[in-house]
Amino acid sequence: MTYPSLRTPLRPLSRILPARERGENTDVIERENIRARHEAEKEAVRQRAQGRLLVLGIVFICLYSVIAIRVGTLSSSEPVEPRAQNAGASIIAQRADIVDRKGRILATNLETHSLYVETAHLIDPQQTAQELAIIFPDLKSEKLVKDFTGDRKFLWIKKKISPEQMQAVYDIGDPGLRFGPREMRLYPNGKLAAHVLGGASFGKEGVQAAELVGVAGVEKTFDTRLRDPKMSGQPLELSLDLSVQSAVEQVLYGGMKLLSARGAAAILIDVHTGEVVSIASLPDFDPNHRPRPPVQGQAADSPLFNRAVQGVYELGSTFKIFAVAQAMDMGLLNPTTVMNTQGPIRWGKFKIRDYHDYGAKLPVWEVITKSSNIGTARIAQMIGAEEQQKFLTNLGMTDPIKFEMIEASGGKPLLPKKWSELSAMTISYGHGLSATPMHLAVGYAAIANGGLRIQPSLLKGGAGAEPVRVMSAASAANSVKMLRGVVTDGTASMGEVTGYAVAGKTGTADKPSAQGRYEKDKVIATFASIFPAHDPKYVLVVTLDEPEDTAGSEARRTAGWTAVPVAAEIIRRIAPLMGLRPEIEAGDLGDITQVSWD
Amino acid sequence: MTEMVYGSVPVSKGEPILPKWWRTVDKWTLMSVMLLFSIGILLGLAASPPLAEKNGFAPFHYVQRQAVFGGMALIAMFVTSMMSPILVRRLAVLGFVAAFIAVALLPVFGTDFGKGAVRWYALGFASLQPSEFLKPGFVVVSAWMLAAAQEINGPPGRMYSFILAMCIAVMLALQPDFGQACLVLFAWGVMYFVAGAPILLLMGMAGLVVFGGTLAYQYSEHFARRIDGFLSPDVDPRTQLGYATNAIQEGGFFGVGVGEGQVKWSLPDAHTDFIIAVAAEEYGFVLVAIIIAIYASIVLVSLSRLMRERDTFIRLAGAGLACSFGVQAVINIGVAVRLLPAKGMTLPFISYGGSSLIAGGIALGMLLAFTRARPQKNIADVINGYR
Numbered sequence: 001m002t003y004p005s006l007r008t009p010l011r012p013l014s015r016i017l018p019a020r021e022r023g024e025n026t027d028v029i030e031r032e033n034i035r036a037r038h039e040a041e042k043e044a045v046r047q048r049a050q051g052r053l054l055v056l057g058i059v060f061i062c063l064y065s066v067i068a069i070r071v072g073t074l075s076s077s078e079p080v081e082p083r084a085q086n087a088g089a090s091i092i093a094q095r096a097d098i099v100d101r102k103g104r105i106l107a108t109n110l111e112t113h114s115l116y117v118e119t120a121h122l123i124d125p126q127q128t129a130q131e132l133a134i135i136f137p138d139l140k141s142e143k144l145v146k147d148f149t150g151d152r153k154f155l156w157i158k159k160k161i162s163p164e165q166m167q168a169v170y171d172i173g174d175p176g177l178r179f180g181p182r183e184m185r186l187y188p189n190g191k192l193a194a195h196v197l198g199g200a201s202f203g204k205e206g207v208q209a210a211e212l213v214g215v216a217g218v219e220k221t222f223d224t225r226l227r228d229p230k231m232s233g234q235p236l237e238l239s240l241d242l243s244v245q246s247a248v249e250q251v252l253y254g255g256m257k258l259l260s261a262r263g264a265a266a267i268l269i270d271v272h273t274g275e276v277v278s279i280a281s282l283p284d285f286d287p288n289h290r291p292r293p294p295v296q297g298q299a300a301d302s303p304l305f306n307r308a309v310q311g312v313y314e315l316g317s318t319f320k321i322f323a324v325a326q327a328m329d330m331g332l333l334n335p336t337t338v339m340n341t342q343g344p345i346r347w348g349k350f351k352i353r354d355y356h357d358y359g360a361k362l363p364v365w366e367v368i369t370k371s372s373n374i375g376t377a378r379i380a381q382m383i384g385a386e387e388q389q390k391f392l393t394n395l396g397m398t399d400p401i402k403f404e405m406i407e408a409s410g411g412k413p414l415l416p417k418k419w420s421e422l423s424a425m426t427i428s429y430g431h432g433l434s435a436t437p438m439h440l441a442v443g444y445a446a447i448a449n450g451g452l453r454i455q456p457s458l459l460k461g462g463a464g465a466e467p468v469r470v471m472s473a474a475s476a477a478n479s480v481k482m483l484r485g486v487v488t489d490g491t492a493s494m495g496e497v498t499g500y501a502v503a504g505k506t507g508t509a510d511k512p513s514a515q516g517r518y519e520k521d522k523v524i525a526t527f528a529s530i531f532p533a534h535d536p537k538y539v540l541v542v543t544l545d546e547p548e549d550t551a552g553s554e555a556r557r558t559a560g561w562t563a564v565p566v567a568a569e570i571i572r573r574i575a576p577l578m579g580l581r582p583e584i585e586a587g588d589l590g591d592i593t594q595v596s597w598d
Numbered sequence: 599m600t601e602m603v604y605g606s607v608p609v610s611k612g613e614p615i616l617p618k619w620w621r622t623v624d625k626w627t628l629m630s631v632m633l634l635f636s637i638g639i640l641l642g643l644a645a646s647p648p649l650a651e652k653n654g655f656a657p658f659h660y661v662q663r664q665a666v667f668g669g670m671a672l673i674a675m676f677v678t679s680m681m682s683p684i685l686v687r688r689l690a691v692l693g694f695v696a697a698f699i700a701v702a703l704l705p706v707f708g709t710d711f712g713k714g715a716v717r718w719y720a721l722g723f724a725s726l727q728p729s730e731f732l733k734p735g736f737v738v739v740s741a742w743m744l745a746a747a748q749e750i751n752g753p754p755g756r757m758y759s760f761i762l763a764m765c766i767a768v769m770l771a772l773q774p775d776f777g778q779a780c781l782v783l784f785a786w787g788v789m790y791f792v793a794g795a796p797i798l799l800l801m802g803m804a805g806l807v808v809f810g811g812t813l814a815y816q817y818s819e820h821f822a823r824r825i826d827g828f829l830s831p832d833v834d835p836r837t838q839l840g841y842a843t844n845a846i847q848e849g850g851f852f853g854v855g856v857g858e859g860q861v862k863w864s865l866p867d868a869h870t871d872f873i874i875a876v877a878a879e880e881y882g883f884v885l886v887a888i889i890i891a892i893y894a895s896i897v898l899v900s901l902s903r904l905m906r907e908r909d910t911f912i913r914l915a916g917a918g919l920a921c922s923f924g925v926q927a928v929i930n931i932g933v934a935v936r937l938l939p940a941k942g943m944t945l946p947f948i949s950y951g952g953s954s955l956i957a958g959g960i961a962l963g964m965l966l967a968f969t970r971a972r973p974q975k976n977i978a979d980v981i982n983g984y985r
Binding site (some may be wrong): 034037038041042045046048050051052053054056057060061064065066067068070071072074075076078352 | 748750751754788791792793794843846847849850851856878882883886888890891893894897898901902904905907908910913917923924925928931935937
């Protein structure tokens with residue numbers, strides 16, 4: 001027997017099989033069975049559904065209760081009245097002032113307004129656009145009309161406008177023109193200390209306020225501190241002295257122009273605390289209108305480039321004192337030890353010679369005052385490359401200087417690939433190792449303060465870092481005496497400033513050319529000075545890029561003729577400003593033959 | 599003899615339609631809907647004049663339209679509620695097919711009225727939002743399928759209705775109209791839940807919803823902006839939500855007085871999505887509480903009547919309609935009080951809007967038809983004469 005289709009389920013078999021035997025229609029039995037099961041199942045399903053509907057009901061009771069409670073609490077709370085005021089609450093608008101060490105303002109905020117348009121409220125876009133173009137000549141009325149009548153509902157016109165401009169815009173009288181309060185960063189001294197301050201621009205912008213964000217200099221380094229609402233009442237105190245900074249920049253600018261230099265830099269640092277009293281780099285810029293970074297040409301030619309901490313130069317003979325100081329510290333020689341200055345020294349193809357021939361023998365102190373390359377190179381040979389590298393590393397000459405200007409991390413010294421004996425000899429007189437003027441200032445500060453390497457700082461009171469001893473106090477004191485000799489009897493004779501006992505060392509380094517050789521008549525002239533020599537308080541480093549004194553019959557480029565007089569003029573102007581009394585030294589060293597250095 | 603000669607006296611098959619309707623219909627819900635509609639007119643008088651003024655109409659232009667549409671909606675509701683569940687189902691399925699095609703053709707013939715979402719057909723005198731009509735139709739069709747699936751040897755209706763729900767949700771999400779898409783999925787979920795969804799599956803579904811929400815957040819700017827606005831801790835007082843919150847606070851418990859409210863001048867959607875803010879400002883928490891109570895009572899009374907219901911289809915369809923109606927109100931008010939992220943959803947019977955009013959009337963009519971008292975195999979039913 002075949003079945004039309006195999007239906008499932010074929011139940012109940014106990015009734016179907018006998019019925020089939022009897023030849024009855026089994027469909028009836030099956031349908032009745034299905035109906036019965038269906039009834040039973042339906043009841044179960046209904047009860048489950050009943051439970052679930054109850055759950056749904058409870059869920060809805062909860063939802064409605066929550067909403068009712070929420071409306072109730074809202075109704076019973078007080079409305080926050082000024083609707084527009086807290087709109088910019090998420091943007092912190094106060095930025096702390098920056099002041100110099102005497103509390104004079106370097107950077108502050110000024111209330112101003114931004115101008116924006118809500119196109120939906122504009123009554124006469126054409127007329128408004130025309131009048132705006134008259135007030136702001138850099139705007140084009142056709143473009144404004146296009147913007148006003150396009151899809152945009154909101155557009156910024158100007159980020160900062162003056163009160164006069166604001167009044168003029170107000171007088172147009174169109175309700176679509178809106179003003180948003182703004183705080184702008186103002187540098188009331190203009191270009192003064194431009195590289196230190198850097199500049200600020202708007203970050204997050206809202207209608208009611210905009211965030212001021214530092215983009216360079218201390219504005220960037222201390223951005224979080226300056227924006228911290230808890231500290232907004234306390235200005236950031238820098239170690240700079242505004243009047244000293246002004247004098248330094250003025251004299252430096254004059255010197256740069258007179259000597260037709262491409263650029264110049266000066267650093268004045270307190271040798272005990274590391275406080276940077278003045279730091280200048282020329283050419284400079286106005287942080288109120290910070291120029292865009294250059295996209296072509298050399299970065300070093302941009303006014304944004306900070307020569308004092310970013311420019312790495314071979315600093316020439318200014319390095320010689322480090323070799324001498326180290327040799328004295330190691331007990332290899334004393335100031336009167338006589339050195340063989342017979343030249344030139346040949347080292348393979350390389351020859352080391354002096355600017356002038358100083359004869360076959362020179363005492364160490366004269367190696368410094370006369371600036372003998374041969375003598376210094378021989379001292380370096382005595383020290384050895386390894387010791388020299390260790391000493392210069394201790395002085396901080398091999399790593400970027402730790403300093404509170406974001407740019408300082410870019411001033412990474414250029415070191416020889418292999419610190420060979422030849423490298424040691426050339427480095428001893430400042431060739432083969434390039435560092436920033438700031439590195440040099442820190443090195444000289446260590447000599448001036450009795451042998452401690454300090455960390456330079458732009459904060460009043462210094463960075464608070466523990467000084468590191470790099471040489472003995474006696475070696476440092478002897479070095480200062482030798483440097484004083486450079487001014488009284490040596491290459492820096494124009495550096496004498498009556499009453500302030502300037503000590504220092506000149507350095508004239510040929511500039512490397514684009515081809516990797518040295519330029520013939522382009523130099524970096526540096527004068528690193530310490531004053532007053534009998535009780536050193538400050539180090540001043542002045543660097544001129546490609547100076548040229550054409551007053552005489554032939555062009556003079558050496559530091560003694562260029563950087564030294566500029567530095568002397570700076571010291572003459574700033575020493576009284578910093579409260580240094582001019583002192584008459586115990587005796588005129590120039591007339592006394594020195595027999596002992598103790 | 600008389601009968602043998604003249605034939606039997608025709609016996610009426612049942613009692614007349616109207617008395618039977620009145621005897622069996624859910625009168626509480628009926629009254630509640632009427633009340634909601636009157637509140638809608640009352641609030642429309644307050645909320646819509648600024649819009650009418652802006653669009654250059656007479657002050658009560660929108661109130662008049664609301665009254666006309668409301669009248670049509672009430673007629674639709676009464677007529678539908680008088681139908682038998684079978685007739686409701688047949689008509690709803692036909693209506694569903696029509697609405698489905700209309701929604702599918704929206705990208706071709708629809709318009710967005712400059713609001714960034716193609717949801718409407720412009721008909722000249724009025725605009726039509728077919729998705730509003732799709733919702734109740736979908737609920738009925740799904741309920742039918744889910745109920746059929748419970749029959750022995752029945753079709754796999756759960757799968758069919760789920761696929762249908764997903765199709766519609768995707769279509770709506772593409773407009774984009776995430777609010778309606780969510781509502782459709784919600785209605786299906788409720789029916790599936792009542793139809794006996796396994797608890798494990800429900801949890802899986804919840805996970806899927808979270809996942810889908812995250813996806814939508816990442817890939818739809820429209821969606822992400824609203825969520826961001828909701829999540830930001832302080833409300834910007836220049837946004838709609840800011841104005842709404844302020845209005846509710848200004849209103850306090852008894853309101854600032856009829857016609858004294860300010861929020862309607864600042865809120866572009868004061869007459870639709872944020873009408874509860876107008877109610878709260880002018881009439882205070884009292885009216886808002888009454889409105890919430892009315893919605894809650896409609897949902898609860900309907901659900902309790904459905905609990906007695908023996909017919910699976912009627913139970914499911916009724917539950918789907920009642921819950922989607924109830925949740926729409928929850929979402930609308932929840933948005934205005936910042937319990938939920940902003941979402942364009944109307945307050946049923948109170949917000950202005952032709953399509954939503956009429957579709958709401960039809961949906962409530964269906965619900966009333968489903969919740970009418972019927973004999974439920976109880977002896978009490980027989981005694982009370984429910985047939």
